[in-house]
Amino acid sequence: MGDDSEWMKLPIDQKCEHKVWKARLNGYEEAVKLFQRIEDEKSPEWGKYLGLVKKFVTDSNAVAQLKGLEAALAYVKNAHVASKTTGEVVSGVVSKVFNQPKARAKELGAEICLMYVEMEKGEVVQEELIKGFDNKNPKIVVACVDTLRKALSEFGSKIISLKPVVKVLPKLFESREKAVRDEAKLLAVEIYKWIRDALRPPLQHINSVQLKELEEEWVKLPSAAPKQSRFLRSQQDLKAKFEQQQAVDGDDVDGDDDEEAPPQVDVYELLEAVEILSKVPKDFYEKIEAKKWQERKEALEAIEVLAKNPKLENGDYGDLVRALKKVVAKDANVMLVMLASKCIAGLAAGLRKKFGTYSGHVVPTILEKFKEKKPQVVQALQEAIDAVFLTTTLQNLSEDVLAVMDNKNPSIKQQASLFLARSFRHCTPSTLPKSVLKPFCAAFLKQVNDSAPEVRDAAFEALATAMKVVGEKAVNPYLSELDKLKLDKVKESAEKVQLAGGKPGGAGGDAAKKDKPSPKGQPVEEAAAKSTGPPKKAPASKSAGPPKKGKPAAAAGRVKGKKAPESKEIAETELSLELCEERSAAVLPASCMQLLDSANWKERLASMEEFQRAVEQMDKSDMPCQALVRMLAKKPGWKETNFQVMQMKLHIVGLIAQKGSFSKTSAFVVLDALVDKLGDVKCGGKAKEGLTAIGEACSLPWTADQVVSMAFAQKNPKNQAETLNWLANAMKEFGFAGINVKGFINNVKTALGATNPAVRTAAIALLGVMYLYMGAPLRMFFEDEKPALLSQIDVEFEKMQGQSPPTAFRGSTRKGTEDEEDGEGPEDEEVASNDIMDLLPRTDISDKITSEMVSKFGDKNWKIRKEGLDEVAAVISEAKFILPSLGELPNSLKGRLGDSNKILVQQTLSILQQIATAMGPALKQHVKNMGFPIITVLGDSKNTVRATAMTTLNVWVEQTGMKEWLEGEDLSEELRRENPFLKQEILGWLAEKLPTLRTVSPDLMFCVPYLYACLEDRNGDVRKKAQDALPTFMMHLGFDKMVKATGKLKPASKDQVMGMLEKARAVMPAKPVVPAKDGPSKSTAGASAPKAANAPAKTQSVSEDSGSFETKPETKKVKGGAAKGKGGAGKKTPVKVSAKDDEDRSGPIFIVVPNGKEQRIKEEKTLKILKWNFMTPRDEYVEQLKTQMSASLAKWLQDELFHLDFQHQVKAIGVMIERMEDEMEGTLSCLDLILKWFTLRFFDTNTSVLMKVLEYLKVLFPMLSRENYHLNEYEASSFVPYLILKVGESKDVVRKDVRAILNMLCNLYPASKVFTFLMDGTKSKNSKQRAECLEELGCLIESYGLNVCQPTPAKCLKEIGVHIGDRDTSVRNAALNTVVAVYNVCGDQIFKMIGNLSEKEMSMLEERIKRSAKKTPAVPAKQAEEKTQRAQPGNHNSSQMRRPPQDEVPTKLNQARAQNAYAHTEQSSPPSFPKEFQLDLDMIENDHTRVGELPDLVQHKLDEVLEPVTIPEPKIRAVSPHFDDLHNSTASTINFVISQVASGDINTSIQALAQIDEVLRQEDKAEAMSGHIDQFLIATLMQLRLIYNTHMADDRLDKTEIFKLYSCIIGNMLSLFSMESLAREASMGVLKDLMHGLITLMLDSRVEDIEDGQQLIRSVNLLVVRVLEKSDQTNILSALLVLLQDSLVSTAGSPKFSELVMKCLWRMIRFLPETINSINLDRILLDVHIFMRVFPREKLKQLKSDVPHRTLKTLLHTLCKLRGAKILDHLSMIENRNESELEVHLRRVVKHSSDFSVSKSDKGTEKGAMRTDDKISKAKVSDILSEIFRKIGSKENTKEGLTELYEYKQMYSDVDLEPFLRNTSQFFQSYVERGLRIIESEREGKGRIQPSNTVIPQHGTDTTAYVPNPSTVPLGTNGEEIKPAMYYERLKILRQRHGLENNSKQQQQQQQQQQQEDDRTPLTSLLSKPSVASSTDMLHSKLSQLKESREHYHQEQAHSHSPTRSSPPATNLDDLKKRLERIKSNRQ
Secondary structure, X not given: OHHHHHHHOOOHHHHHOOOXXXXXHHHHHHHHHHHHHOOOOOOHHHHHHOXXXXXXXXXXXXXXXXXXXXXXXXXXXXXXXXXXXHHHHHHHHHHHHOOOOOXXXXXXXXXXXXXXXXXXXXHHHHHHHHHHOOOOOHHHHHHHHHHHHHHHHHHOOOOOXXXXXXXXXXXXXXXXXXXXXXXXXXXXXXXXXXXXXXXOHHHXXXXXXXXHHHHHHHHHOXXXXXXXXXXXXXXXXXXXXXXXXXXXXXXXXXXXXXXXXXXXXXXXXHOOOEOOHHHOOOOHHHHOOOOOHHHHHHHXXXXXXXXXXXXXXXXXXXXXXXXXHHHHHHOOOHHHHHHHHHHHHHHHHHHHHHHHHHHHHHHHHHHHHOOOOOHHHHHXXXXXXXXXXXXXXXXXXXXXXXXXXXXXXXXXXXXXXXXXXXXXXXXXXXXXOHHHHHHXXXXXXXXXXXXXXXXXXXXXXXXXXXXXXXXXXXXHHHHOOOOHHHHHHHHHHHHHOOOHHHOOOOOHHHHHHHHOOOOOHHHHHHHHHHOOOOHHHHHHHHHOOOOOOOOOHHHHHHHHOOHHHHHHHHOOOOOOHHHHHHHHHHHOOHXXXXXXXXXXXXXXXHHHHHHHHHHHHOOHHHOOHHHHHHXXXXXXXXXXXXXXXXXXXXXXXXXXXHHOOOXXXXXXXXXXXXXXXXXXXXXXXXXXXXXXXXXXXXXXXXXXXXXXXXXXXXXXXXXXHHHHHHHHHXXXXXXXXXXXXXXXXXXXXXXXXXXXXXXXXXXXXXXXXXXXXXXXXXXXXXXXXXXXXXXXHHHHHHHHOOOOOXXXXXXXXXXXXXXXXXXXXXXXXXXXXXXXXXXXXXXXXXXXXXXXXXXXXXXXXXXXXXXXXXXXXXXXXXXXXXXXXOOOHHHHHHHHOOOOOHHHHHHHHHHHHHHHHHHHHHHHHHHHHHHXXXXXXXXXXXXXXXXHHHHHHHHXXXXXXXXXXXXOOHHHHHHHOOOXXXXXXXXXXXHHHHHHOOOOOHHHHHHHHHHHHHHOOOOHHHHHHHHHHHHHHXXXXXXXXXXXXXXXXXXXXXXXXXXXXXXXXXXXXXXXXOXXXXXXXXXXHOOOOHHHHOOOOOOOOOOOOOXXXXXXXXXXXXXXXXXXXXXXXXXXXXXXXXXXXXXXHHOOOEOOOOOHHHXXXXXXXXXXXXXXXXXXXXXXXXXXXXXXXXXXXXXXXXXXXXXXXXXXXXXXXXHHHHOOOOOHHHHHHOHHHHHHHHHHHHOOOOHHHHHHHHHHHHHHHHHHHHXXXXXXXXXXXXXXXXXXXXXXXXXXXXXXXXXXXXXXXXXXXXXXXXXXXXXXXXXXXXXXXXXXXXHHHHHHHHHHHHHHOOOOHHHHHHHHHHHHHOOOHHXXXXXXXXXXXXXXXXXXXXXXXXXXXXXXXXXXXXXXXXXXXXXXXXXXXXXXHHOOOOOOHHHOOHHHHOOOHHHHOOOHHHHHHHHHOHHHHHHHOOOOOOHHHOOOHHHHHHOOOOOXXXXXXXXXXXXXHHOOOOOOOOOOOOOOOOHHHOOOOHHHHHHHHHHHHOOOOHHHHHHHHHHHHHHHHOHHHHHHHOOOHHHHHHXXXXXXXXXXXXXXXXXXXXXXXXHHHHHHHHHHHHXXXXXXXXXXXXXXXXXXXXXXXXXXXXXXXXHXXXXXXXXXXXXXXXXXXXXXXXXXXXXXXXXXXXXXXXXXXXXXXXXXXXXXXXXXXXXHHHOHHHHXXXXXXXXXXXXXXXXXXXXXXXXXXXXXXXXXXXXXXXXXXXXXXXXXXXXXXXOOOOOOHHHOHHHHHHHHHHHHHHHHHHHHHHOOOOHHHHHHHHHHHHHHHHHXXXXXXXXXXXXXXXXXXXXXXXXXXXXXXXXXXXXXXXXXXXXXXXXXXXXXXXXXXXXXXXXXOOOOOOOOOOOOOOHHHOOOOOOOOOOOOOOOOOOOHHHHHHHHHHHHXXXXXXXXXXXXXXXXXXXXXXXXXXXXXXXXXXXXXXXXXXXXXXXXXXXXXXXXXXXXXXXXXXOOOOOOXXXXXXXXXXXXXXXXXXXX
16 A cells, blocks of 8 residues: 555656556546546647557556546547647557457547547548558457448548558458458448449459459448538538538438539549550560461450550550551551550550540541441440540640541541530530630531531531530630521530530520520620630620520610621622612712713712712611612723712722621622722822721721732732732731731732832832731741842841731721620630741641651661751751641650760750741640650750750740640659759759749649659759749649648658748749730730730831831821720820831930839849849840830830841940930939840850940949949849859950959949959859959959958958969969968968968969069058058958957968967967957057056047037938928827938938937927837837948948948937836837847947947947846846847857847846846746747757856846745746746756755854754765866866856855865866856956957957856946956966966055055946046956967967977067066056
8 A cells, every 4th residue: 555655646647657557547547537627628738648648548457558548538539739649649559459359448449540530630540540451460450440431431531531441452352351351341331332333443353252242232322422420620610510400301401412422533543553564465566567467466455455454554655556556547457446446445544644645646547547437446446536535635636636627538527526526525615715616616617518417417416515515605606607597406406415424514504595584694794704715705795695685776786786787798689780779869869860970070070079978978777888889880980080080989988888887799899999099199099098998897808808819810010019008008007817818928929029119019018017917937938039039028027026016996896896796805816826827838747757767767877867867857947837747756756865976866856946846836746745855855964965955845835835744744753753953954944934824734733742852852953943943833832732742751851841831932923913905905916926925015117218108107197096096996006107216216215114123123032023143044034124124215225225136236335325424314223124134245246246335334334433323232143243254255355344344343332242253253164264253353352451352251262272273374373363462461361261272282372472572562552541540461351350260270281380480470460369459569668658557558549438429410401301390290200200210321311310319308309209219229220230231331431421320320329228218118129139230230340440430339338238227127138038049049140249148138137136026027937938948958058158058047046036936936928837948947946045045044043953954964065066076077067067166165155175175186176276266256347347348249268268247338336346456366367377476566556556446436427428447457358358368379279289288388478578567667
């Protein structure tokens, strides 16, 4: 029982893991009660048991285990954190519970598993259970199967993934154990409930008896779908719904559930892929070519067996498919054709999407084979082509199918249509877009009129199916030529069509509309929404479909006023002359009719005038157009001899066409006459107007076709020329849509061959207009013309280069209405551009690719292979444009991409580029076969091959788009390859392409696992590219999917990848926005050529010499403008004639866009546009720059800048130089664009342009300098690196100019940053560039000193030193010269910084230094001007000197050098302390005037700090209004002025600060600042950062201005922090940033360069004190703790920064007794807790310095001392207190302090009691001291031990240390004593006055001697007097260390000084002014630091040379000692 009583007292968690099973049992019972009692699922109590739950279920004692399972179940049910234990607990249940004999244990184990599934951990549970299937113990297997079955039954197949279960199910049926087989049977039945027949294929190979039993069980199952009965935690809404349904009547529930079908499972996904290629008989390819059909049959039967596998593994099936295709195409035996077709069907079904690569090869063959009559063959072919269709898209097969739709064989046409009908059934409106449907419908329309009935029926079926899929409305526009009977038949058939899966088609809406006209709008809108086009189609609802009766007449008339008459006119019959006269007489005056054929021309003219008036007054509906124009043709008709009458006639024709319903029949009456009059000088204008009016009435394409054919049927060259001129102008006015290009081109070719020059000129002008719309492909039609003519065409094309087609303003209203009615407006725009490519005549080259040519590709001799490639290239070049059929070429070319000869690989890639350009968009079908092998070449080891492959790939993508490349697993297979080159190229390519896509295939997800693998690749380039690609993947897939994909990674990898995902999420680019399309621009937008797509709206003529037709648009322009104003037809202006060009060029060349540059910078930062960073500029960059320039540059200037002719570019730069001064503001606003354009020119080879660019820069940079303009980072980074490339130019004149420009650049951009770019330039492969960059580096160092060396001089010198060993002489010399320049600045220190050099290189350097010694200047000229205080070269660079000396440990060679010349180095440039603390001993020695005073430091005007900080008076013209007169609202006034504090302009900021200071100084106004403190401090911080990062780095700014600004800032904040009420408003975050900014300022070495910089630093020092005193104590203490944590976490920060933060903390700690009542201890302890979590004790001790650890300990000890045990009540804000290291530490401290307090209280009791206590405590004392001395003796903890010993001695002053020191060495004893004395002197120095450098830490001293002073500034708040004795004590200790005697004079002086100090005023009286130490105190402080640093340095030297302690070299110390003695004797 005694034992029981022991464990009964333990807490529950300890009982649960006790050794005694009864204890565990009791613990489990109590745990169950506890778990049921805890209400909060997130209670910290759950965390205690997180690691114990697995032990609950795996208990070795069966009784205890049962109760443990109950406890585990309760835990899993109630604890939020239980999900973390899933894997280990379920694994424990499987291995230790499912094998138990007790049924209750198994039930509990299963319930635990199900509970984890409910907690969303189904995947983990399922994985562990499936692992249990492999267990050797059948009981475990049975239990696992049973649990999995229960999970599936309760949760359903959506939550339990069936694929892995089905995979292992057959194995369970093979088990020897009957129980396992029975359980497997039950599981199979349960799975069947959910997926039905999808389970049959995976189980087809199990035992037939078992399968039969299963079949019997499956038959018994109910047909209703099973329902989920148990729900996840996230499915509570479904659970509520389910329970509600259970409560309702069962029938209703069933009825509802029938609608929710179970999830469809694809059998294919459940199957394992079978590899069959290796199983293909070895002699298959021989047998398939055998002459005997039996052998061929055997070969095919073998393949048929293999192809029957339902899922095949991916591989190269190309050879097999080609063999089967050959059998289908050429074998005479129909039985073999059937077999081959079945094999193809099997392969397609087994491979699915992976077969898509081969679909383009087999489909044409199968379609051609449909000519077979035998039904069995036709059926096999149908099955094959249907299976192939499912592997690809209809779009890919469309060309092949369309090619056979006109076949002469009716069987082929019939089967092609039936195939399309079957294919349509699998489509949706989105997969059957109009671009695909339109050509098919055109073919079906031909077939419905075919003579063969079977062809007609098939066409009707196909049309009906299409109508069912996409809806009647979408198909109707293509069926306009179909008569009503046939249309009704199509609609009737459509109603009978059943789509795949029984889905309703798109026609449902239309059917509903016929019966119910009222709700018409809604179905139409839905149809529009489903359609792929933009929502422009909504208005089409007004005219969608046949039912017009229910529509109001007005609406119908308004919408269809033009469409309806046109449809009648198309079918208008020709009227007889009598009827025409009758109708005309009804509308024309009788006199008019009588005089029409009068012999007197005046009467005819009068008749025409009456005719005109009548027509003008006629209503459109009453105008008989055909009758009227026939009256005009009445004798004399068109042979009228009087030109006035003729003009009137032609004018009337135009009026009739404009006003009436003018049909094509009417047009035929007049067209011939109009064409005949085109060439007439007097009547030509009216004829053209008439033609234009007819074009508007009957559409331009039709009119133009008729006019051109009529004109060229005549032989009148004048008519032909004017016809072409009219057509050119009409195209501009009407747009290009629908123009019959092929027909025109033939006529234009005829015109080009005409003898009449006017005809040729007109033809060329017409071509120029067509070029605007068609672009470069147009030229291909005329390449066969004579060179002279071709050059004229090129000149015309060049004129049009860069212009965009003008906006169409004629026919737009009519066209727009028609487009809306047809429902194809927006989509036709997209299709139109492809239509232009379709117009090109393409050649079928498959016949020219002979087998002999292809066989050469495989020849062993590379020359023969090359010959074959040359022949192919010649064939493609000759064909120009080719059809997609390439015969056997694709596979042969693919093989050459792996050729061992890289030249042939590159040639093959060039051929593939040719093919892409020649084939156009039809290339898509070859992506899988030929495209992906191009990607494989990206893995080549040669850069040139990879570059060519990337170019080829991009050319292909231009033609095909990205969709085909991202579908399927092909791309992921390429990423899977272990080739770093391939990975980085693919990822780089994807990172570039993905941001430009609006949508991508979901198959991109296949690439994600390999992307994650690349993120951790061993190759750095691969990792970098993967990181770049990560945001672009996330942009399309989404963050959640990407995170989910990390689930399969290892934990370590997952954490790393998750971090990268979070970073990528922040920079994820936005998806490209779908460009809005304006209705009016429809008519031309679609037809515009790709080049014109991105062009700006405004179009101007570039060329000054105009074509012959350019005078005509001048007259038309007014009309166009009027039309545009009337109907709002477009936004673009028509093309301007050349006469306007000069006026345009006289305008500004730069357009100032407000904030344009800022917007561009923002877009580049957010990756919305490409970052201007490349090795060579790609087209994307050029296009991007063009787009950016279009808004900011005059159009003509941009055209000139991007002109192909370099002379135009030179001219443009010349204009920019001329206008630079006049348009200075514009130049500045576009400067980034100008510089970017120059970078493009740097990559050109044309010297003229380059020299002109450099000339411009030589004018630009001085102008910018005069304007005080400074390049920003965005401008510099996109220009300077490329300018540096030209430093290596071969031409001297270029190099000279570039060097001069670089010199000027330093006036616009900090030299230190130019230095960095030059350092990158030294890495170039170009030796000239390396040499010039090194020379320039030397010049920068000579001019600006070592300050320019970034990041550090040492690092830069090491990189420069590498070039001393360069192979190139000029590079070596330049490197040596640069190093010599550094030597001239810093002397011998260079040997430490330059790193390891070989002996040879070192000797070269020494020789060069010796040679240059005579001519070396002492200090750089500019440096002497800027830094007057730095006299010694060794201390030139303060930033360098502030680095710890460890960074500059010399190499072995340099160590030897340092030993040899040690004395000289030490005297000239001591590296271990900064110059500010160096004594000017020579001056002191020679100065005999001051007697009795110790020497001062080098003069730094210390007294000035006592003066109040002056703020400059506001200037007369204030930048911001005064407080009193801005507005009535004070708050808005303050906000305005505060906003100006952060201004980039120094004067503006000073003015704002002056006004705020004025307010702060007046008590009555100061309260107005209340509520604005954080805002003001943030603005001030922004200004401090601006000064630090920008102003201080700018060498051109006057440093006195910066000092003035600093003074204002510090003065303002001193005023602010003098007012406690305002100071306390500062929040913690702002205080943290403020302290960070102030400390950074104090550490900024550049401040010392400013005159009075020291005074400034001391003012900051004072400000820090004020902030610490006056701020809210909780906020400032919290801010300091967070700042300390951040500074320790950051590796980049200076260690001195952390030291200063800790000093501030020590000061806060010191005043805690006074401030603790105002501090929120809960918040402070939370911050400490977070600090200790980031830096646990072990990690804290690993830091280089132990000061942070001691600081934290001191803070906590002080808090415990002040609050005692109550401190533990302030841990309320810490979650999981029990896990906090802080609580443990506080408890230990509280306990320890209570022990000490007890011992202290005992001192006041009786002596007897003391004696007894002493006896008890002696053992403790001994233990404590032993532990302390053990620490002192260890290397790691010696400082901690000394500190503890000192504190122990302070607490127990009478403790005897003799017993512990007796047996130690004399050295150890003196070490302990010396350490205690140092600690004592430092502790006594707390609160004393520190020298001015207290808060400005300098070079690191001996860390063992350093203890942070809690006071950051000289203060003494308790009235203590300042005693310099401590400094003398430290000096004394240091002297003793070095064996120097302490003479009596010094001791006497110490006593005298002590007496003097006693008479001085207390420190508190100095608090109103900045505290300044006396010169005596400062001197002693400096001396002590000086000696300590000396000692530290010598100790390091000693340790580096010998293991024994050696005395330091006496030379320097002795010298110093003697000099000090002389000084003192002189003063005494």
